[in-house]
Amino acid sequence: MFNIVEGAANYMDADNTKLRAIPAIDRLLAVAESCDDLKHYPRELIAGFLRKAAADAREQVRQGLDPDTSPEALVTYAKDLLAQASQPSLRRLINATGVVLHTNLGRAPLSKRARVCVAGIMEGYSTLEYNVTNGQRGSRYAHVSEQLRKLTGAEDTLVVNNNAAAVMLVLSALAKGREVIVSRGELVEIGGSFRVPDVLKQSGATLVEVGTTNKTHLYDYEQAIGPNTAAILKVHTSNYCIVGFTSKPAESELAALAHKYNLPVIEDLGSGTLMPLALGGQTEPAVTGRFAAGFDIVTFSGDKLLGASQAGIIAGKAHYISMMKKHPLLRAIRIDKLSLAALEGTLMDYLLGNPVYDVPVLAMLSASDSQLKERALKLKELIAQHTRPGITIEVVRVESPAGGGALPAAVLTGYGVVVAVPNLSANQLESRLRQRNVPIIVRVQDDNVLFDVRCLSEADLEEIAQVLHNIM
Ligand SMILES: *Cc1c(COP(=O)(O)O)cnc(C)c1O
Numbered sequence: 001m002f003n004i005v006e007g008a009a010n011y012m013d014a015d016n017t018k019l020r021a022i023p024a025i026d027r028l029l030a031v032a033e034s035c036d037d038l039k040h041y042p043r044e045l046i047a048g049f050l051r052k053a054a055a056d057a058r059e060q061v062r063q064g065l066d067p068d069t070s071p072e073a074l075v076t077y078a079k080d081l082l083a084q085a086s087q088p089s090l091r092r093l094i095n096a097t098g099v100v101l102h103t104n105l106g107r108a109p110l111s112k113r114a115r116v117c118v119a120g121i122m123e124g125y126s127t128l129e130y131n132v133t134n135g136q137r138g139s140r141y142a143h144v145s146e147q148l149r150k151l152t153g154a155e156d157t158l159v160v161n162n163n164a165a166a167v168m169l170v171l172s173a174l175a176k177g178r179e180v181i182v183s184r185g186e187l188v189e190i191g192g193s194f195r196v197p198d199v200l201k202q203s204g205a206t207l208v209e210v211g212t213t214n215k216t217h218l219y220d221y222e223q224a225i226g227p228n229t230a231a232i233l234k235v236h237t238s239n240y241c242i243v244g245f246t247s248k249p250a251e252s253e254l255a256a257l258a259h260k261y262n263l264p265v266i267e268d269l270g271s272g273t274l275m276p277l278a279l280g281g282q283t284e285p286a287v288t289g290r291f292a293a294g295f296d297i298v299t300f301s302g303d304k305l306l307g308a309s310q311a312g313i314i315a316g317k318a319h320y321i322s323m324m325k326k327h328p329l330l331r332a333i334r335i336d337k338l339s340l341a342a343l344e345g346t347l348m349d350y351l352l353g354n355p356v357y358d359v360p361v362l363a364m365l366s367a368s369d370s371q372l373k374e375r376a377l378k379l380k381e382l383i384a385q386h387t388r389p390g391i392t393i394e395v396v397r398v399e400s401p402a403g404g405g406a407l408p409a410a411v412l413t414g415y416g417v418v419v420a421v422p423n424l425s426a427n428q429l430e431s432r433l434r435q436r437n438v439p440i441i442v443r444v445q446d447d448n449v450l451f452d453v454r455c456l457s458e459a460d461l462e463e464i465a466q467v468l469h470n471i472m
Contacts, residue, residue: 015061015062018061018066018069019058019061021069022054022057022058022061022069022074023054023069023070023071023074025047025050025051025054027071028050028053028054028071028074028075028078029043029046029047029050031071031072031075032046032050032075032078035075035079037079038079038082041082046078046082049078049079049081049082049085050074050075050078052078052081053074053075053077053078053081054074056077057069057074057077087437091437091438092438093105093438093439093440093441094438094439094440094441094456094460094463094464095441095455095456096440096441096442096443096450096451096452096453096455096456096460096464097400097441097442097443097452097455098398098400098412098414098416098443098452098453098454098455099400099401099402099403099455100361100364100365100402100403100404100454100455101271101303101304101305101361101402101403101404101405101406102403102404103191103403103404105441107303107304107310107404108302108303108304108306108307108308108309108360108361109360109361109455110308110309110342110345110346110360111307111308111345111346111349111358111359111360112358113345113346113348113349113353113358114308114309114341114342114343114344114345114346114349115342115345116345117341117342117344117345117348118338118341118342118345120341121337121338121341122338122341126337126341127143128140128337128340140334140335140337140340141158141159141325143340143344144157144159144340144343144344144347145157145158147344147347147348147350147351148313148315148347149315150351151274151287151288151347151350151351152274152287152288152291152298152315153287153288153291153292154287154291154298154315154316154317155316155317155318155321156315156316156317156318156321156322157313157314157315157316157321158313158314158315158321158324158325158330159302159311159312159313159314159335159340159343160311160312160314160330160333160334160335161310161311161312161333161334161335161336161339162301162302162310162311162312163268163270163299163300163301163302163311163312163313164194164199164312165312165333166299166300166312166313166314167199167203167268167299167312168199168202168203168329168333169314169324169327169329169330169333170266170297170299170314170320170324171199171200171203171204171205171231171233171266172203172204172205172327172329173320173323173324173327173329174230174231174264174266174297174320174323174324175203175204175205175230175231176203176204176205177204177205178205178206178228178229178230179205179206179207179208179226179228179229179230180200180205180206180207180208180229180230180231180232180233180266181208181210181221181224181225181229181231181232181233182196182200182207182208182209182210182232182233182234182235183209183210183211183216183220183221183234183248184209184210184211184212184213184216185211185212185213185214185215185216185237185242185246185248186233186234186235186237187207187209187235188235188237188238188239188240190238190239190270190405191239191405196233196235196268200233205230206228208224208229210223210224211248213242214242214244214245214246214247215245215246215247215248216247216248216249217247217249218249218253218254218257221249221254221257222257225257225261225263229261229263230263231258231263231264231265231266232254232257232258232263232264232265232266233265233266233267233268234254234265234266234267234268234295235267235268235270236267236268236269236270236271236272236405237408238270238271238405238406238408239405239408240408241408241409243409251290251293251294251295252293252294254294255293255294255295255296256294258296259294264296264297264316264317264320265294265295265296265297266295266296266297266298266299267290267295267297267298267299268298268299268300269287269290269298269299269300270300270301270304270405270406271284271300271301271304271305271306271404271405271406271407272287272298272299272300272301272304272305272306272313273285273286273287273305273306273406274286274287274288274306274350274355275350275355276289277305277362277365277366277407279365279366279402279407279410279412280402280407280410280411280412280413281409281410281411282407282408282409282410284305284406284407287300287315291315291316295316296316296317296320297314297315297316297317297320297321298314298315298316299312299313299314299315300312300313301313301404302339302343302346303404304404304405304406305361305362305365305404305406306346306359306361307346307355307359307360307361307362308342308343308345308346308347308359309338309339309340309342309343309346310339311335311339311340311343312333312335346359364454364455365402365412367414367454369413369414369415372414372415372453372454373395373415375415375453375456375461376395376415376416376417376453377395378461379417379451379453379456379461379464379465380393380394380395380417382461382462382464382465383417383419383464383465383468383469385465386465386466386468386469386472387472388472390421390422391419391420391421391422391472392418392419392420392448393417393418393419394417394418395415395416395417395418396415396416396417396418396450397413397414397415397416398413398414398415398416398450398452399411399412399413399414400412400414400452400454412454414452414453414454415452415453416443416450416451416452416453417450417451417453418445418448418449418450418451419448419449419450419451419468420447420448420449421471421472424471425447426444426447426448426449427444429449429471430442430444430449432471433449433467433471436467438463440463440464440467451464
């Protein structure tokens with residue numbers, strides 16, 4: 001008993017000596033002040049990080065550890081804390097998942113022209129709501145209106161914060177307090193709790209469900225039309241498909257029915273594409289076709305298949321759009337100038353360039369087998385340059401979805417590189433790759449780490465090889 005207490009007392013002494021060895025903040029500050037890379041920071045800020053460094057060292061001593069408590073070591077530790085604090089939470093990462101429109105990874109990377117447009121207005125004032133021709137107040141909606149009219153064939157267009165907001169505005173402006181008819185096959189939930197019945201309710205419209213999950217006929221719609229009907233709503237079943245025993249009326253028939261009763265057909269296209277796409281065994285019709293079929297209003301996202309910034313695009317008949325332009329909700333969901341600039345740049349790619357080449361989303365989705373195989377071989381070669389015995393690097397065939405609720409049935413085939421490192425499980429390697437300043441997000445498949453090369457640039461390939469070299 002006595003011995004134990006004595007032992008504890010000795011331990012406390014050692015502890016106290018170590019604690020006393022931790023330099024005072026003034027002493028640490030003096031060392032920090034001689035560091036060139038800390039010169040530009042306010043003294044009080046540096047003092048804060050030094051205090052934290054000293055506190056962490058004290059805590060380690062209390063836990064029985066033996067940290068280096070030299071002033072130099074503590075200043076270096078404080079510099080690491082400063083570097084961590086300087087790292088934005090929202091930052092670039094490398095997408096090696098192969099999913100092009102990955103909602104969690106920021107959806108569409110921007111085209112070069114889009115980035116130039118954003119950079120151009122980022123640094124100062126802009127023509128956001130100013131008309132330089134007459135020196136009067138202008139409209140932020142005017143900047144992309146003509147391009148969108150050209151690209152969609154619509155009479156008029158309006159751009160808001162995102163497509164969810166676009167649907168909300170359309171329904172509020174055209175159907176508040178009245179009924180909207182929707183097929184039961186289209187009462188979908190899109191990721192992020194966007195549920196068609198809930199959105200309708202929020203907009204103040206009443207949902208009238210017709211048909212069944214797999215089949216809705218023209219007469220189902222017609223029977224539901226009454227004196228309080230405001231519109232027929234079609235919803236793209238973005239992230240799933242109903243296959244087999246299904247049917248729905250032809251678009252032109254549905255439009256003709258609606259127009260017979262003076263009702264608009266509204267379509268939430270979700271992804272929406274400005275050019276017809278046929279990928280991975282599935283086709284996505286272009287927006288232009290919806291107006292040819294007789295639809296009155298369509299809405300779609302800016303950052304899905306279109307490949308621009310977050311935005312919601314509303315296109316259609318001018319008299320309906322003018323009701324939305326006057327609606328008070330518009331002010332609450334207006335698009336910001338950076339998104340607008342990126343959108344304009346991307347639309348210019350469509351009008352003045354070669355979108356399949358210039359717009360990253362389209363380039364990645366339509367990359368050919370030989371392009372992807374070449375990229376995978378390149379990655380393998382770069383990794384192999386730094387390899388050590390026992391490491392497996394293999395080019396494999398891969399399949400991936402398009403993502404972003406676009407082309408749900410499409411399976412895109414491409415290439416990837418599988419890497420296995422001895423003494424490091426796939427999950428451990430995945431986690432190391434993820435927890436970096438520039439995270440590398442991979443797929444883990446059969447206890448291997450897989451780099452799908454579809455979304456990787458030349459620079460990404462180099463970076464991945466370099467990082468693996470450091471880890472291995
Ligand atoms: C993605 C999607 C939305 C939401 O679009 P955001 O631009 O993400 O707001 C709405 N409806 C459908 C059918 C979608 O696919």
